[in-house]
Amino acid sequence: MRSAGGGRYREPLVAKSYDMIAQGSKSFAAASWLFDRATRERVWLLYAWCRRCDDIADGQTLGGELGDQSGISGRVKAIRALTRRALDGEPTADVGFDAFGQVASECGLTMEMADDVIAGFELDAAGWRPRGEKDLARYCYHVAGAVGVMMARVMGVPKDDSATLDRACDLGLAFQLANIARDLDEDDAADRCYLPMEWLAEEDIEPGQLMKPHHRWEVAELANRLVLKMDKHLRAAKLGTVGLPFRSRWAVLSAANIYGAIGYEVRRLGRDAWNHRVVVSRFEKLRIIAASFFEALRNNPIPPDEMPEWTRADILIEVRMAGPIPEPDFKPLPDEE
Template sequence: MSDRSQQLAAAYAHCASIAAQHGKSYHLATRLLTPDRRPAVHALYAAARTADDLVDLPGADPAGDLAAWSRAVLTDLEAGWSDDPVRLALVHTYRRHDIPVEHLVDFLAAMTSDLTVDSYADMAALDRYMWGSAAVIGLQVLPVLGTAPGVQRKEAEPYAIALGEAFQLTNFLRDVAEDVDRGRVYLPADVMAAHGVTRDQLAQRRHDARFEGLMREMVAVVRRRYDDAAPGTTLLAPESRACVRAATDLYGGILTEIERTGYRVLDGRVRVSRPRRLAVFARRLTAAQLARVRVTMANPKSRSSTGA
């Protein structure tokens, strides 16, 4: 193995460790992917996490740090190589899967806006922000997952966008308390006002019937976004569907946990338990294995690059 091959392998392994540490549900779902697809998803997650941390866990100059990282990753993408492990894996993933650079530019713009924008007037404004923070994530992942025979990528894109937004909105509802501590609110201001909920109430962690009503409405909004995304799963490559269904089950499970706790997200982060995560994985594992067997039988040459 050449020095560059070793460096690339180490870069992907580094990204996998980031995904395992910070995105337990996502990382577990990726175990259902074929081995040749898995590293690219880890790279996309690690890059998004790195940029997000520059904003959420800032140093002395968050704007300067994010701008420097953004310039570096775009320069690396043009050059086709990087000495930074996360950027190297991202560059390789973008080039291998022919992902449009515009998706990365839009994501970085959304991260930059988090440095100055701390609230959103309505759902339309939040959706505009989520184009860069969530929709393009779905569009980045789509080429890695692949589409079913005869399905063009464009056909699956609206559903990838909707699922990216559903995952992001789930995070917003789970992380209300953490986000307000960082000076940001991702609940639409007009919906908050309609329920009589103020920013100060969120900051003071005051759970009451008004906040519960707000959360109930927002959970319904997010569930509709999952419903919008659902038909897209059958457009994906058969061997990628179990992963997406598992990720949807796990993130949808966060909404169920929010409801089960009486919408008390101001008291602490709501989580899907490890036994529940493992149960979802086990339920989807057989489907993933069967899909791989069927694809291999239909085309014996379609084996992963690892031989798995």
């Protein structure tokens, strides 16, 4: 029989989802406790699917060290198949996907929303790299902006509230820009680069030489460009919190400010930003959460000097025009030949 959550009881599914967020993202885990109980549990369920998809695609465990990158195309195909099963209420034998089936049934999440996220993994599987800023915007949308939209739906934002969903997308874009800036060295070690090739050409950085010592000043400048974009999207995202319930507003602002702190620290460190992984200490997180309480209480966000160049509407046009990433060919199993 088909049922939400693949037949699992909801309570243990929520508990396992929390374990995943607690181990996989201490920043999100800390901010999530600020939500009311119902929203908090749904955020955990959605996070469990995001974390599991990321781990499967990258061959890692709870966001740890990147694993073997061979066979990624097959793993992405499995992600889509399991997601479809979860949405159909069928058991997947995987907590993360059953969690998605549960929260999707409660909040009206669709396969189209999930496909927008999975497309980001397909880009990685295809060895894709951005040529210009439009390509970078598209990638950031797939891996984070689309998640921001789903998170907004989980918080109860109506599907026709485009203005708030646009700001939720901005928050996801800001998070991913901070991630890219922080993880330039880790991505380079995995033969990945999310900086537009046009940016690299402008700085005369040769292929394969991004993280070499003699290019550290140029890399710091490129990271600064990412952080400037992050800042603009972060400020725009805060405009969308005005209509949220107080606890949701506090949680979103806390997460925004914690991730913003990561980006700003990368900028402050300059060429030394990749000597060790930039993190926000537990004490600093508590300080940010406390400051975000008063920011949420004032509920009067200051808009950016100018709104971001990247908009959800423009990105979606690019995404829909580009069409889906073609699925790779697969050899049939021996008994199917």
